[in-house]
Amino acid sequence: MTSSRRTRWHACALAGLLVAAAACGPARPNTSMAGASDAANRVYVAPGAKDEFYAFMSGGFSGQVSVYGLPSGRLLKVIPVFAQNPENGYGYNVETKALLNSSFGNIPWDDTHHPSLSQTDGAHDGRWLFINANNTPRFARIDLATFETVETIEVPNTGGNHGAPFVTENSEYLIGATRFSVPIPQADVAISDRASKFKGTISFVKANEAGKMDIAFQLLVPGIDYDLGRPGKGPSHGWAFFTSYNTEQAFTKLEVNASKNDYDYIAAVNWKALEACAAGGKARSWPARYAHNVMSHTTHQATTEFKTAVNVIDPKDCAGSIYYLPTPKSPHGVDIDPTGEYIVGGGKLATVIPVHSFSKMMKAIEEKAFEKDVEGIPVLAYAKVMAGEVQNPGLGPLHNEFDDKGCAYTSVFISSEIVKWCFSDFKVVDRVPTYYSIGHLMVPGGDTKKPYGKYVVAMNKITKDRYLGTGPELTQAGQLYDISGAKMKLLLDFPLIGEPHYAQAIDANLLKDKETKFFTLADNAHPWATKREQDAGISRQGKTVHVKMTAIRSHFAPDNIEGVQVGDTVLFHVTNLEQDWDVPHGFAAMGNWSDAELLVMPGQTRTLTWIPKYPGVYPFYCTDFCSALHQEMMGYVRVSPAGRAVALQANVPRPAAAPPAAGKR
Ligand SMILES: [Cu+2]
Secondary structure, three states: OOHHHHHHHHHHHHHOOOOOOHHHOOOOOOHHHHEOOOHHHHHOOOOOOOOOEEEEEEOEOOOOEEEEEEOOOEEEEEEOOOOOEOOOOEOOOOOOHHHHEEOOEEOOOOOEOOOEEEEEOOEEEEEEEEEEEOOOOEEEEEEOOOOEEEEEEEOOOOOOOOEEEEEOOOOOEEEEEOOOOEEOOOOOOOHHHHHHHEEEEEEEEEOOOOOOOEEEEEEEEEOOEEEEEEEOOHHHOOEEEEEEEOOOOOOOOHHHHOOOOOOEEEEEEEHHHHHHHHHOOOOEEEEEEEEEEEEOOOOOOEEEEEEEEEEEEOHHHOOOOEEEEEEOOOOOOEEEOOOOOEEEEOOOOOOEEEEEEHHHHHHHHHOOOEEEEEOOEEEEOHHHHEEEEEEOOOOOEEEEEEOOOOEEEEEEOOOOEEEEEEOOOOEEEEEEEOOOOEEEEEOOOOOOOOOOOOEEEEEEOOOOOOOOOEOEOOOEEEEEEEOOOOOOEEEEEEEEOOOOOOEEEEEHHHOOOOOOOOOOHHHOOOOOOOOOHHHOEEEEEOOEEEEEEEEEOOEEEOOEEEEEEOOOEEEEEEEEOOOOOOOOEEEEEOOOOOOOOEEEOOOOEEEEEEOOOOOEEEEEEOOOOOOOOHHHOEEEEEEEOOOOOOOOEEOOOOOOOOOOOOOOO
């Protein structure tokens, strides 16, 4: 560390630990400081060549997931998850809308934070990506064959779903904890009664079968706030670990009032014990209302089932299911190393990185080395579970990921850097600045038993002076570092769709040959699918007009529609007849105030709801450039005043009459 850098640290510390700003990063970007001399070569992916990794970045308050290639940093796709997406009609069209259903109604937005790839035996298996909705607690499953959201489930008895979802070693469960304690079950109580009336939960959601997410059980926990978590692996498989903060149980001005205690806790939860307790009848069924939404790849429609009860386990009824490990000081992240032995806290306000030992924890439990208890939950003695403390980690250590050589990479927010240290002696061996104020970081496979150990990506909160200005809001950004050698080397800055909160990356070899290239038309079981042009048509049910429409290069059938009246609702059910990769068709109709466009994949059916306001003749057209005659792919719908006698008709092409059989002339 240079002396000027050290001086700046002290200035930041004096300015207040809690106030982080770009001013606390390096004064000016210095690309030579950490950059590799061959950086351009290392990240250059030649035209036509492919990236090594798919990186799935959370969209934060965009509600989505974005997919980037690494090492190039090229944006490949945005996957809509918890927010409507006009680009492809997700959450607007009839078929996908149900994926946003909840007990509060249809919610058009949420905040996605922690992508989590499915695992088998502690390593990525390329089946699914999961992500949380932070605001109205939900989990989503994204199918990695289609890169589409296929399932969502609401998590009841939870207030803020930040500490989620994290996948257990064989994708048995997604685990999640309540960030904000709340009355459980919800009730009208005074906020000042927080300490006595609020509780938390830790949820275990079955994840290992597509379409069958379900809340297996929830553990009722004391009403402090819980943050990030990780399941154990290897020897610690069967356990889950969550940080906690606000053991003060403050309910106003938390920035001061929740930062008083020297120690908060990492909660160690034995989910195998909880499974046994649930099987032994120790769970109680509590009334709860939550939605489970599933997309079918045959009907191409999402459906909702509302559930009415959830299994809740009180730790008093399940001895040995939870312990607290004292951890300094408002820890943010907790991460488990690839061996499963080390439980690494993110001290946030601490002067060290605390590392607990799983084997010592088990011994302390056996010896009942308890300091005290919190509402009956034993608090283990800090000295008995501590494996080591990493000294001089920088200001504000948050999160850790791991390489394949026994070392950890810690993101440090206030001093804006990545710190590398190793388990052999818990000593810092390298540090590089990030521009600026890193939150999460990600090593491909860095939370698994088998990290790739080649790159680390910093997800930064502030990009002042790194990019061309774009008004009051600047781009969000990532930085890619080479970690293959002893020293980290900065390779690339790349802008990201905000907020890139956390990311996970998977080896492209696990996905590239399993893509769904199109949906088989013959398998399309959508009730309004049209598989041949001559089966297209129009029908009226009261004030609702159904148009069965096909799209194929380069026309719609029908393309002239009459007999619609003001006061009608028109449902355009558009089936894309193409059976070829990368030939979607779009559909949009003028004056469409209640819906977005449709983007219909080959073999798929999607429905746009169109409610005409005024008489006239309105064009519709294909929005996705599909062929040389894409401009010609359009049609008209005539709208008449209510009550005018215009026959309902659509110009559906009929097949040419078959030639008469011989002998019948
Ligand atoms: Cu088209």
